[in-house]
Amino acid sequence: MRSTTSQRGSDAEQRACQYLQEHGLTLFDRNYRCRVGEIDLIMEDGDSLVFVEVRFRASSRFGNGAETVDLRKQRRIIQAAAHYLQTHSRQARRPMRFDVVFMESPQRIHWI
Numbered sequence: 320m321r322s323t324t325s326q327r328g329s330d331a332e333q334r335a336c337q338y339l340q341e342h343g344l345t346l347f348d349r350n351y352r353c354r355v356g357e358i359d360l361i362m363e364d365g366d367s368l369v370f371v372e373v374r375f376r377a378s379s380r381f382g383n384g385a386e387t388v389d390l391r392k393q394r395r396i397i398q399a400a401a402h403y404l405q406t407h408s409r410q411a412r413r414p415m416r417f418d419v420v421f422m423e424s425p426q427r428i429h430w431i
Contacts, residue, residue, distance in 0.1 A: 331375035332359050335420040338428050344369060356399035367414045370400045374421040388419050 336346055339362055347368070348361040360371035372388055388396075396417060404411040419431045 327375055328373075331422055332373045334422065335371065335373040335428065336360055336362075338420065338430070339371065342430075351399065351403055353399055353402040355402055356395035358396060358399050358403065361403070364416075367416060368410055369416055369418055370396065370403075371418045371420060372396055374419065393417075 332349070336349070339360070340346065344362040344364045346360065347363050349359070351358040351361060358370050359373040360369075362369045362371055372392070374388065400415070400417070421429050421431075423429075
């Protein structure tokens with residue numbers, strides 16, 4: 320059985336994906352994992368490939384979700400994206416960017 324935290328994370332990823340799709344992005348891949356890290360969502364926005372980190376915070380007492388994507392986390396996402404591009408060489412020629420979607424509740428979504 321999945322833990323409550325794991326279920327909340329999965330629900331947040333699903334809600335973020337839906338939100339981004341409502342704003343014109345297309346889901347390309349989900350939960351890409353490799354030895355160096357994970358990318359929650361890989362989406363397309365026009366010609367661009369978008370690597371999306373999803374964060375959910377039940378409370379902003381210790382900072383909002385965007386603040387939890389520190390330098391260490393950014394490096395892991397970049398390394399995972401580089402691994403993805405090495406194993407999906409056709410995608411490596413596309414413009415790309417890194418986005419963060421964080422939620423304070425299912426209704427309060429912020430997209431950076």
